[in-house]
Amino acid sequence: MQPQPEDDITQTLKAMAKGWSQPGRSPVLRTPTDEGLAFENVTFPSQDGVPLEAWYIPCPDSRRLVIVNHPLTFNRYGLASHLEPWRSFGAAGGNTFEVDYLADYRILHEAGYHVLTYDERNFGLSGSANGGLNSGGRFEARDVIGSLRYVRSRADLEGVAVGLFSRCNGANATLFAIHTEPQEFDDVRCLVLCQPLSIGSVMRRELEMMNLIDHLDTLEREVQLAASCTFDQMSPNDWARSVHTPTFIYQVHDDLMTTPADVQATFDALPIDDKSLHWIHGTQARWDGYLEFQRRPGPMLDWLNRYMT
Template sequence: MRSDEEITQLLKGIARHEGVLDSVRSPLLRSPADLGLAFEDVWFPSLDGVPLEAWYIPCAGSGKLVIVNHPRWFNRYGLPAHLEPWRSNGAPTGNDFEVDFIPDYRILHDAGYNVLTYDERNFGHSGAANGGVNSGGRYEVRDVIGSLTYARTRPDLKDMTIGLFSRCQGATASIFAMAEHPEHFEGVRCMVASQPLSVGVLLQRVLERLGLSDRFEELDREVKAVASFGLADMSPVEAAKNVMVPTFLYQVHDDLLTRPSDVQAIFDNIPADKKLTWIHGTTRRWDGYLHFQREPQQMLEWFATHMS
């Protein structure tokens, strides 16, 4: 049996390491060149000036651009979860294998899209910001806006048709951005959103595995003490009511890191044209991140329909 003091210290550690702070940056082990893609190393400022490092992958003759972002812990390459320390972080939930996003860019390129993909603040090679606090998508809103501004001000991109491919925290940040800065999404044709979630639900699942479900309110206080955001502030469910672009969501149904009810609530609140696909046969969240490269047809059809 843990003492109350031991539990309190454990909750403080969860708040920092699994909640909102001390995210370990992961390296970029691969690049588009590994799959024969010509690309440019570029950078642009976030809305608040944080420098964001990115790859631009041109598709000759195309006037369509897909802007891609990434989940928390990841970067534009993916995540080396087959290596330490990232492997140990994912092992308890079976997410201890590499996620490589480069095949996604190859698929998009070959389908006729230019691709812009960037590292969010505090990840990959992008700038540190906000004291290293990860806000579940709230501060990362500024990175989403920065990517759109870059696309609309770069001379060879400014007239392109834009779609978004937003993953996990990147998807949540995109949803918050549409609520806070709707003017920046005028003309955005659609979004494919992979596995958005509420940080509070993720932490509820962590407490369940530890047998500490009754300590959620205490954990919420610890998170707010670190980040100045409560867990309710980091849920995109209410913000989803402001998503006005056609949106395709997909999610591992039995994902050990969340609950299907959370994604269903996000989806139900979206007033725009929308579609939700559940991925069955796995409990591993990382399988959801690899779903596009394994079965891209539905998502490519969504982009094609709305970006034509």
Template structure:
């Protein structure tokens, strides 16, 4: 039992092994640039800029925890063993998403957040939305600095940790989002809820062990389990936001995303539930499967 708690806590102090970048945009016939830029605190970030010539609209893609800009090869070891028990031992390939966005007329900036892919190591490997928020801010500054993007309409495609980090960045530096038109945010989740579900999946009673696990995480990271709560951060969202979530996702609860949605203080918001699955990865694959709702959201808010 103690070993299980220790392993869970270790996952918050450093990723076991960085996922590789196994796909590139040229596989989908997309021209792209390899780009590098600084996070808000100077961490070097690596990414792709996929141009859509003649467009003034750009979507910035922020990836989930443990993923890269290309996705996650969880059909391969060691990632398969980590995720197969929850039904998520399949590949997630984000190149298809970028092809859809490009073909809809958007430039795309996709990059690796700190401690992921080819981007720099930082914060001793500690994983937290407050640190990744600085990467979101860096991606916005880089987008505005490009000479070929004059006063662009900016949209955010922020998945899971990318969504948590984006909302944290909005809470920290609301002025940085002054010209952001909208956000599409699949699968954000709270650390406490995810850990409670993880404990239950290994046959442990969450109520009996969650506080001990939280204390172990604090000793590893100096952060409390409820720090940087996306439910709280959602109260700082000021851009039109479309949330979507696998309703019966085995790694969270519907009430978690519902609470974030309810706490967004603006009327221009929407929540879409993906039915018929317990597999979290299906939420990451939904855009490639049926992007109609998300493209409609971007299209409505990124006119001009």
């Protein structure tokens, strides 16, 4: 294989940094009605005032609520990754199929939970903020806090048990929010974290697949120039050290977009005994991890029921 010209490599790295630091929005293609669920369209402010669009799915007579968020470029519906241009986002890892989260909400509802699910800033139908920049969960942490404050503001939800079901970039956001504002989580019963991810890990894997791993430092610099953050500043591995809430993490073990070591490091950093790490085997597609709950919800529901009953 002929080596790529340096100018081509430079442009590739710049494009990668820009694509990650300024990800595009994806459409909200379905609503809870498509799963036969009654719901409210609601909006509430993030911690810093960004308007967030959400669905509240009530479960009559329940005293338990789960707040759900989503990965990068996704929204509360999921991701239209069976359609271009969103199909290209995870294509290198075999992630060219749709992720539809509506079944997750039906399963939670049938299990006796109210559900609040929202579009993070710069995604779905929520407001723009921070120049549209992605931060690996740092800015989005303010959305996690906003969702908790919204639940506490509703008289009809006073005293409910609250758990967080946070996915990928949303899981990072939850960990960073706990790390920086731990008092906001005093009444959160438990966490379910789907595939938290260090940005440096996914960038390393992408460069390895392109035979450009020698340019990792250059790519990190390009990301810093685009988003003002280094890879170490966008890793949940350190943030997890601040968590004192029972935590269940699940991850595709052979995910082509990262390594088992990265998620293991996040799990190991949790300074608590009430934690569990669930590996998904038999696939290399990260998107299969995003669909794991609706395919095999038992372990996650058992965790929620243990701490929220």
